Amino acid sequence: MKGIDVFRYSFSAIKLRKLRAALTTLGVIVGIAAIVALLSITQGLQATLTGQLNQGLSANTLIVMPSSGGFGGGGFGGGLGQGASSTGFSLYVNNTAEIATLSPDIEATVAIISRSGYVQTDDFSRVVTFYGVDFERYAQIYPTFRAETGSIPIPPQEDQIVIGTRVNQPGQNGTIFFTPGDAINVSWVNATIIPPVNETYSATVAGVLEKVGGFGIGGPSDTGVYIPIDKVQSFFGTEQCDMIIVTLTNSDNTTITNVSKAIADQFSNQVTVIASTAVLSLLTTVFSTIQLFLGGIAAISLLVAGIGIMNIMIVSLIERTREIGILKALGMKSRSVLAIFLGESVIIGLIGATVGIGLGWGLAVIVAQVLGSGAFSPGVSGNTSGAFAITPLLTPEVLLGALAFGVGVSIIFALYPAWRASKLKPVDALRYE
């Protein structure tokens, strides 16, 4: 029997039981859609994060932090880092000079003090993260530390600050709160004395940063408020810094390793030196794990769909026992019977996978939009919208993989029923009522 005739016959059998075929296909659709949606979101997220990290963290950059609780304790992302490790070790702003002399491969160093606080005017108040940095050196290290309006004052006046674009425009809807020259109150709750005291000083917005679009460890942030390092030290009453960014003259692995080791040795291994390459590879590892995990969960749903296919094929096989007998009596070979049954599952798998890929992609786009709109932004206060845009990514690998997986699962679960159908003896099959 010719392939096209086998296919036509399979299709006529599917058409006969439309609802049943549709429900079976739905199982495949759901499974494939889940896989495609989850993978394209995580891949998009990974691409976004990697891209932003690459932007915020060039390959020749090292981050030195007190080795306490890793990212959290060091004040990653603007937590309540105290710049001190649990062992009592602290990094100080003036350690930058010390680090700079450790290797000829070191190009520049800059200390960062970060604190949570809030900024306010008469009609505006929001929680932000303050970053105390040396504007000049920081701008040299991070090209994204660039003003869209106003300027980065070098050297800055004591009261001059630079704000991230989302501080200025929290809703990202065109409503701008500050123009350069505006006054702004900078406040923090000093909890180092009892009872805690609200401390405030009046600053001037010197510049608003260009949109950075993401985050990097130490790099400029759209939700950050940048204050001259001297001012921060006196305002927060501390010499301790949360991290020191070190740039190197090159990004060779040996340079990174050697300088990292030299810095760690200098501070008796009480600091953690993070190379951006290491962060990126860590990120890749984490994302591979997440993808494997999510993909695995989605694959289970497809497995369930596969069992559904098998179930329905066995029912179909029993219902059509007599038909199989007729076909065989008319001279149809076992392999054609097998092909007809497999053909039905291939059709179901193909339709299911195709629709599922479309649906999954649609879901990914919707989810990305909801996340990007800030509806689920991590900012606790609601107005520190820390959301960033995810563009779902549907790689050809995922697309073809999902198609192959959908059809593959359909075929695998149809193998047994199809094999049983093909092995039916014509005499027995014809006698079947």
Next chain:
Amino acid sequence: MSVQNVPVVEALNVKKTYMLGKVPVEALRGVNLRVEQGDFVSILGPSGSGKSTLLNLIGALDKPTSGTLRIDGVDIGKLNDNQLANLRIHIGFVFQFFNLIPRLNARDNVELPMSISNIGKAERKKRAIELLETVGLKERMNHKPAELSGGQQQRVAIARALANNPKFLLLDEPTGNVDSKTASDVLGLIQKLNKEQHVSIIMVTHDEKLAHQANRIVKVFDGEISADMVS
């Protein structure tokens, strides 16, 4: 022996034993039969006589337990499943319950054996229409079996059986499920095919009156041939 003289069916001491649970049942106990080309033979017997077993063997649906059964000169006992399937293409089986595929219309049902034997779409369409015209159902060819009467279904089944120019037509109780008027129509068609187109006919029935319409009657009783006579 020239090609012309090869019998369409030749059974030599054919035995068939079934296992009914753990009890062996001897359905055929040594059948000898020879059907020549152009014959119109009735195989007559009551139920349980072994005639259905014989029908299945002649239809190449099953193999004998012992003995030799040649269909068109080929010993079916030596064929594998694929070879048996190829042989069945050349046997025009007409089932008792018509056994048309319900979802296919009359024409598609007649085309089915031709699609199994790899005949191209245009050719099988043309032949299916010719065959349906032969059995007088050309104008009903787009109807599904459920939209056809029993006699019409039976005629579609005959057209389907003729599709691949079979060596012989094998009919199982051809009038068992139709009224007497239709039965005589169907029988007339069978006789016409035999006389005008020289199609060999083997008709299995328990109906003595029907059996006598053939040129030759082979009576089966208790797994053996009890009589072989000219009608």
